[in-house]
Amino acid sequence: MAVGPALVRDRNAWQHLEAFVVCAVATILITRSFLGATGYPKIGSGGLHIAHMLWGGLLLLVAQLLVLSYLGPITKPLAAVLGGVGFGLFIDEVGKFVTADNNYFYRPAVAIMYVVFVVIVLAGRLVHDRRPRGPAEQLANAAAIAAEGVVAGLTKSRRSVANRLLMRAAKGGADSNMTSALSTVVALCPPGRANPHIFQTLRHRLAGLLPQSWVLVWLTNILLIGQAAVGIIGSLLVLLDNPHGAELIAGFGQLVSAAVAGVLAIVALILQWSEDRTAVLRWSRYAALVTVLFTEVFDLVEQEFAGLTGVGVGLFALAVIALHERRSRRPLIAKRPESPEGPQTST
Structure with a gap:
């Protein structure tokens, strides 16, 4: 069998990355809220001040040591949570390290944090x-x-996943002796208790709360158009106030990106009168992505944490679109075996 890649991708990596990002964002919001409510106290006396970035570094170290030291099903999920909290405490103080006066309240700091998380998710x-x-x-x-x-043993679902992976590996040309040996190990593993990933469980429950009607997609596009209108109005107010430097760039960037997002959402709304649901979801996704990746970056520069409302709108829209994309694919998958002629090819 040919040697595989040096870096092997974990099939559960996205769950761990999701936990990392959620914990990091929640830590930032909780930290800022706590510090604001308590008057921004200092830990230390005289000229000393123990910044919470140091506690974040400590948690990042603990997460790293866990991954390096232990095997087992709970190591990576626990490291993802601790690492997320640690990174949240670390990145929360980014304003101190991009300004000459160590300004924790540097206005673009929130936008910098947001861009960092967007890059993490996209990467x-x-x-x-x-x-x-x-x-x-x-x-x-x-x-x-x-x-x-x-x-820790294997549940029926985990055992089934392992057997499917071995079957695909065998079909792909993996060494038959190795697949057979691993199949034996999987079969010999004792039964385990179900321990679903908390973020996966939460995502499934939230998805179950969303109705399957396409009216929700229509309402989502209306929401995106409304958010775009708010962005356009807010940017115009900023630009009419004769801004300079970063404020001018942020105002102009928000105006252009909000206008683009609004046009894309309007196109998606018009297409809902047709029967091309794939096109509707595609244009809706474009509008939501422009909102999340561009408009809200400039909005956060201006409004700081108040701009997170727009981020929530964009993420909600992406969740609705992804849910309907999965549901729209299910009938096609179910019908595929009924075709006696097999897949069609074009010349």
Whole structure:
């Protein structure tokens, strides 16, 4: 069997990355709220001040040591949570390190944090979605599940996932002796207790609360148009006040990106009168992505944490669109085996 890639992608990496980002963002919001409510106290006396960035570094160290020191099913989830809290405490003080006067209240600091998290998420998607996993990665992930099973046993679902990975690895050309040996290990693992990932469980429950009606997509586009209108009005008010420097750039950037997002959402709204639901979801996604990746960056420069409302609108829109994309694919998958002629090809 050919040697696999030096860096093997974990099939559960997105769950861990999701936990990391959620914990980091929640830590920033809780920290800022606590410091604001208590009058921004200092830990230390005289010329000493123990910044909470140091506590963040300590938690990042603990998370790193966990990953380096232990195996088992809880190591990575725990490291993701501790690392997320630590990174949140660290990045919260970014304003002190990009200004000459160590200004914690530097206005663009919130936008800088937001861009960092956007880059983390986009980089994670790029790494894990750019190509399908090869037989070596399928085999390695099955081996990782088997290792978990040795430590804590395997549930029926985890055992089934491992067997599917081994089957795909075998079909892809993986060594038959190795797949057979791992299959034996998976079969010998004792039964384990179900312990669903808390963020995955929360996501599924939230998805279950959303209705399946396409009226929700229509309302989402209306919401995106309203958010774009708010952004346009806010940017015009800023630009009419004769801004300079960063404020001028932020105001102009918000105006252009909000206008683009609004136009894209209007196109999606018009297309809902047709039967091309794929096009509706595509244009709606474009509008939501422009809102999240561009408009709200400039908005956060101006409004700081008050601009998180717009971020919430964009993320809600992306969640609705992703949910309907998954639901719209299910009927096609179900109907595919009914075709006696197999897949159609075009010349």
